[in-house]
Structure formats: structure tokens, C-alpha cells
Amino acid sequence: MKRLVLFSSLIMVAGLVAVFSAIIYKVNARSDSASAVSGAQMAATISVGPDARVLSTQVDGARLFMLVEEGTARALLQFDATTGKLLGRTDFVPR
Helix, strand or coil, X not given: CHHHHHHHHHHHHHHHHHHHHXXXXXXXXXXXXXXXXCHHHCCCCCCCCCCEXXXXXXXXXXXEEEEEEEXXXXXXXXXXXXXXXXXXXXXXXXX
């Protein structure tokens, strides 16, 4: 009976070590991938329309999202952060 309790306890400790090791690994891996594009790798210039006003920007990995206002219309522009090339455009229209 004592051997069974000892064996069961060792299995539980090994399981806890495995779980905490996985958690620590995931936390460290996530912080490394969050900085996928550094400031040195960003494009120096990004072209928007001549009358466009930038309302907000967001970087996600190697993509740059920019909310712009052109006159009375708003659009979401998606750029490749390293080259500055326009990947997509979403225009917002009122209903």
C-alpha cells in the first residue's frame, strides 16, 4: 500500500512539473514572437492619399493597419510593415 501511495505521489509531481514547464515555455515563446518586426525593419515611408488624415495605427506581426479619414469617408488600410506595400483596403460606408 505504501508503494502504491509513493508511486501515485511521484506521478502527480511529474504531472505538475510537466504542466508548469509547458506554461513557462508558452509564455516565453509568445513574448519572442510579439516583436516580429522591429523599428529597424519597418518601412521608412508609407503612402496614403494626399488629403488623408491618419486616425490610428496598429502593428500585428509584419502587418501595419492604419485607419484614415479622407474627406468624410473612413478607410482601413493594410500594409506590409517591412516594404510599405499596400496589401488591402476596406472602405467604411454609412447605412
